[in-house]
Amino acid sequence: MSKKKRKQKTTVYVALEGKREKVFYDFLFSMYKPDEKLKHINFDPDCGGSPDAILQRALRTKNNYDEVYAWFDEDKKLLQKSKDESAKAWGIHHGFDKEVKDSYLQEKYNSNSKRKNPILIVSAPCSIDCFLVQLSDRRLPKALNTQNCKDSFAGIIGPYNSEKDYYETKFTREEIESLQEKLPILKLILSIFKLDEKF
Numbered sequence: 001m002s003k004k005k006r007k008q009k010t011t012v013y014v015a016l017e018g019k020r021e022k023v024f025y026d027f028l029f030s031m032y033k034p035d036e037k038l039k040h041i042n043f044d045p046d047c048g049g050s051p052d053a054i055l056q057r058a059l060r061t062k063n064n065y066d067e068v069y070a071w072f073d074e075d076k077k078l079l080q081k082s083k084d085e086s087a088k089a090w091g092i093h094h095g096f097d098k099e100v101k102d103s104y105l106q107e108k109y110n111s112n113s114k115r116k117n118p119i120l121i122v123s124a125p126c127s128i129d130c131f132l133v134q135l136s137d138r139r140l141p142k143a144l145n146t147q148n149c150k151d152s153f154a155g156i157i158g159p160y161n162s163e164k165d166y167y168e169t170k171f172t173r174e175e176i177e178s179l180q181e182k183l184p185i186l187k188l189i190l191s192i193f194k195l196d197e198k199f
Helices: 019-032 051-061 080-089 102-109 128-135 146-157 163-170 173-178 184-191
Strands: 010-016 039-043 067-073 119-123
Touching: 010 019, 010 051, 019 039, 019 128, 019 163, 019 173, 019 184, 051 067, 051 080, 067 184, 080 102, 102 119, 102 184, 119 128, 119 184, 128 146, 146 163, 173 184
Parallel strands: 010 039, 010 067, 067 119
Antiparallel strands: none
């Protein structure tokens, strides 16, 4: 009788833009509790920096992990150099269409089941704050910009002790998963924690 094949561990690296992403990441990590024997996740402790800095960290580690994520806001555009390096990493030799917004790069060029590193999670519109306002089922401000979305989300979490407390009170796993069709970026974010997730 042949031995049962042990499932190979998936290694993951996540480069995050800021503290707000980290709080949401921590909430999802505690919700999904990925089995370290099956999926080992490392996140870059150096939060902050421009989208290019975050993407560069992901590009430097793209061959060291099974899955490498770069999670940043859309409010500052990637430099063409960073886009060209991503295109090369994805095996696209003609580069990206210059008209494609950063938030559509993953969907247009790297969304099939054989996706290549780095996997881009671009918080849109504008920023993580705008994404979280939508996640909370609230309307975005009429004057859409990062500061207005920060103010709007601050108003949403105001009655709670902390962002962590807000997430834990507001969302169950079922509710989070039900929002994936409405917010495609969420499916990408959840793929960090889930095994064999396709998007």
